[in-house]
Amino acid sequence: MAVARPSLEDNPLEHSIEQVRALTRDPDGEYMALNMGPSHPSTHGVLRILLELDGERIVRAEPDLGYLHRGMEKIAETYGYNKFIPYTDRMDYLAPISNNVAVAMGIEAVNGIVTPPRCQAIRVICTELGRISAHLLGLGAFAMDVGALTVFLYTFREREVIYDFMEALTGARFTVSFTRVGGLARDLPDGWAEAVRRFALKIPKTIEEDVELLLTTNRIWVDRLRGVGVVPRDVALSYGLTGPCLRASGVEWDLRKEMPYNGYESYEFDVPVGEHGDAYDRYLCRIEEIKQSARILVQAIDALPDGPVSVEDHKIRLPEKTKVLTSMEELIHQFMVVTEGPALPPGERYFGYENPKGELGFYVKTDGTGRPFRLRMRAPSFVNLGIVPYVFRDALVSDTVAILGSLDFVMGECDR
Numbered sequence: 001m002a003v004a005r006p007s008l009e010d011n012p013l014e015h016s017i018e019q020v021r022a023l024t025r026d027p028d029g030e031y032m033a034l035n036m037g038p039s040h041p042s043t044h045g046v047l048r049i050l051l052e053l054d055g056e057r058i059v060r061a062e063p064d065l066g067y068l069h070r071g072m073e074k075i076a077e078t079y080g081y082n083k084f085i086p087y088t089d090r091m092d093y094l095a096p097i098s099n100n101v102a103v104a105m106g107i108e109a110v111n112g113i114v115t116p117p118r119c120q121a122i123r124v125i126c127t128e129l130g131r132i133s134a135h136l137l138g139l140g141a142f143a144m145d146v147g148a149l150t151v152f153l154y155t156f157r158e159r160e161v162i163y164d165f166m167e168a169l170t171g172a173r174f175t176v177s178f179t180r181v182g183g184l185a186r187d188l189p190d191g192w193a194e195a196v197r198r199f200a201l202k203i204p205k206t207i208e209e210d211v212e213l214l215l216t217t218n219r220i221w222v223d224r225l226r227g228v229g230v231v232p233r234d235v236a237l238s239y240g241l242t243g244p245c246l247r248a249s250g251v252e253w254d255l256r257k258e259m260p261y262n263g264y265e266s267y268e269f270d271v272p273v274g275e276h277g278d279a280y281d282r283y284l285c286r287i288e289e290i291k292q293s294a295r296i297l298v299q300a301i302d303a304l305p306d307g308p309v310s311v312e313d314h315k316i317r318l319p320e321k322t323k324v325l326t327s328m329e330e331l332i333h334q335f336m337v338v339t340e341g342p343a344l345p346p347g348e349r350y351f352g353y354e355n356p357k358g359e360l361g362f363y364v365k366t367d368g369t370g371r372p373f374r375l376r377m378r379a380p381s382f383v384n385l386g387i388v389p390y391v392f393r394d395a396l397v398s399d400t401v402a403i404l405g406s407l408d409f410v411m412g413e414c415d416r
Contacts, residue, residue, distance in 0.1 A: 001271055001272050001273060002272075002273050002274075003248075003273065003275075003281065003284040003285055003288050004284075005275070005276075005280070005281070005284065031052045031053060031059055032052070032053045032054075033050065033051070033052055033053075034050075034052075034053055035048060035049075035050060035051075036048070036050075036051055036400065037049055038064075038067050041145075042401040042405070043404060043411075044141065044404065044405075044409060044410065044411065045409075045412065045414075046067035047063060047064075047065065047385075047404075047409075047411055048063070048065075049061055049062065049063050049064065049392075050062045051392070051397075051400075056397050056398070057394060057395075058392045058393060058395050058396070058397065058399075058400070059393070060389070060392075060393065061388055061389050061392035061393065063385055063388045063389070065382075065414055065415055066415055067415065068411065068415035069415065070090075070412075070415055070416055072087060072091065072416040073375050073377060073416065075087055076372060076375040077371060077373070077374065078371070080340070080341035080370045080371040080372075081181045081342060081344070081371070082180055082181055082337070082341055082342070084103065085104065085177050086175065086177040088100055088102075088103045089174070089175035089176060089177055090175070091360075091377075091379065091413040091416060092134070092355060092356070092379075092380075093175075093410065094137050094410055095127075095130035095131065095133060095134040095355060095357075096176050097126045097127065097129070097176050097178055097179075098126075098127045098134075098353070098355050098356065098360070099355070100176065100177060100178050100179040101123045101126065101179050101353070102351075102353035102360045102362065104181055104182075105261065105353060106349075106350075106351040106353070106362030106363075106364050107181050107364055107366075107372070108181060108182065109349045109351040109364075110347040110349045110364050110365075111345055111366065113181070113182055113316065115311060116183070116307050116308050116310070116311070117305045117307060118187075118304070118305050118306060118308065118309055119183050119184055119308070119309045119310060120263050121263065121300050121303070121304050121305060122184060122187075122304075123184070123262050124267075125297060125300050125304075128293040128294075128296050128297050129162055129293075129297070131289065131355075131356045132162065132290050132293050133159050133163075134356035135289060135290050135293075135356060136162075136290070137159060138286060138356075138405075138408040139211060139283070139287070140153075140159075142405035142406065142408065143155075143211075145401045145402065145404070146220075146221065146224050146225075146402055146405065148215060148218070150214060151211055151214055151215060154211065155211065161199055165192065165195065165199070168189055169188065180310065180317055180318070181316060181341075181344075182311040182317040182342070183308070183309050183310025183317050184309045187309050193301045196297060196301060197297065197301045199297075200294040200297035200301075201294070201298060203294050204290070204291045204294050207291065211287065212287060215283070216287075222280065225279040225280035225283060225402055225406065226280045227276075227280075228278055228280075228395065228402055228406075229278055229282075229399065229402065229403035229407075230276065230391070231245070231248075231249050231277040231278075231387060231390070232249065233249045233250045233251055233277065235387075236249035236277065236387075237251060239383075239386050240383050241358070241383065241384055242357075242358030242359040242380050242384070243356070243380055243384070244272075244282055244285040244358075244408070245358065245384050245387070245408075247272060248273075248278075248282040248285045249274060249277035251273070252271050252273045254271045254354055255352055255353065255354040255359060256269075256354045259352070261353075264296075266303075267295075267296050267299050267300065268295070269292045270292055271292075272285045272288035272289055272292065279403060279405075279406035282407070282408070283406060286408070314330060314333040314334075314337075315333060315342060317337070317342070318333075318337055318338070319333050340369075340370035341369075341370025341371060342370060343368060343369060344370075345366065345368055346367050346368050347366050348365035349364060350362070350363045350364075351364070357380040357408065357413075358380030358383070359378060360378065360380055361377065362377055362378075363375070363376040377413075379413035379414060379416050380413070381409035381410050381411070381413050381414050382413065382416070385407070387407070388403075388407075391403050
């Protein structure tokens with residue numbers, strides 16, 4: 001599905017912008033070094049970019065990571081499967097529940113654990129809510145970076161509604177820790193699915209009225225984004241970009257379509273694809289992805305099956321409390337799952353999940369204990385940031401915040 005770029009009459013300012021770019025090129029001049037970040041509101045976290053400038057033109061840009069020192073992968077290997085799930089909330093912390101689901105499915109994929117249909121449907125509902133929430137914050141912060149404060153307020157208003165849903169479902173608004181290996185922490189509360197369905201039916205119109213109407217044909221917004229930070233199709237593929245950053249460059253690749261999981265093959269939705277690969281196309285792709293996620297939510301809720309939300313094997317998931325209080329065997333199962341974690345047989349597998357930022361991948365190797373022998377992550381924000389030296393080259397200093405906002409990364413999963 002190609003995203004539609006609105007037709008705008010020729011803007012005389014575009015010619016003056018190109019003239020400014022040409023005038024700033026001075027091959028015989030001296031370059032100036034400039035540190036952007038790590039404490040900078042438009043770097044969306046502790047990202048430091050070393051810039052070399054020829055006047056207002058960027059000659060070279062080098063992203064410098066490593067200011068968080070988190071050690072996520074070794075924490076997983078030390079603490080075990082379920083105890084690691086709360087740490088995944090702190091990776092892409094704009095979509096914590098998506099990280100929860102991704103790591104649980106990565107662990108389950110090693111040994112072929114198949115969760116019940118109701119669990120899969122609820123995971124779809126939760127992750128699509130997480131996608132909408134992440135894109136709302138990404139679009140709001142992006143708009144504010146470029147100077148449009150009002151959009152930020154509108155997107156955060158809708159994001160608060162999703163936080164209310166998360167609080168009712170998980171007991172926490174932000175760091176939810178909702179999944180478990182083999183299922184979920186609990187089933188849906190009464191009336192929750194119906195409330196989410198009403199929200200999903202309303203959000204596309206809200207986006208059109210409160211975001212698109214203010215930005216999509218806004219002359220300042222279009223001038224700041226169109227033709228800025230262009231990533232051609234072949235360059236996007238060679239740098240390993242995923243998510244909206246890849247699809248905006250014309251590559252129709254979405255793991256929910258190409259390698260479906262959790263029953264995504266049964267849902268009807270389109271994959272938004274750009275044509276020019278600039279910051280404006282990346283904006284349009286995320287706008288359309290919110291609408292497509294709303295479509296998926298309605299379908300998933302309408303077809304929500306009954307049944308359990310976790311596997312029946314009590315050596316993998318916690319048994320019911322009533323059985324724990326009446327059966328010594330179930331009490332032992334609970335003790336072992338809580339203290340040691342589910343003991344999964346040896347195996348290894350890589351599993352990729354379509355997160356809001358792109359492909360969040362987990363390579364997991366098990367050795368028969370309650371802890372992974374090895375766990376490695378493919379963080380989409382980290383990979384997508386690799387394009388910074390390319391897209392910054394020949395850009396103006398004023399373009400940097402627009403380009404970074406269009407990439408929509410989170411440093412929490414970069415310094416993992």
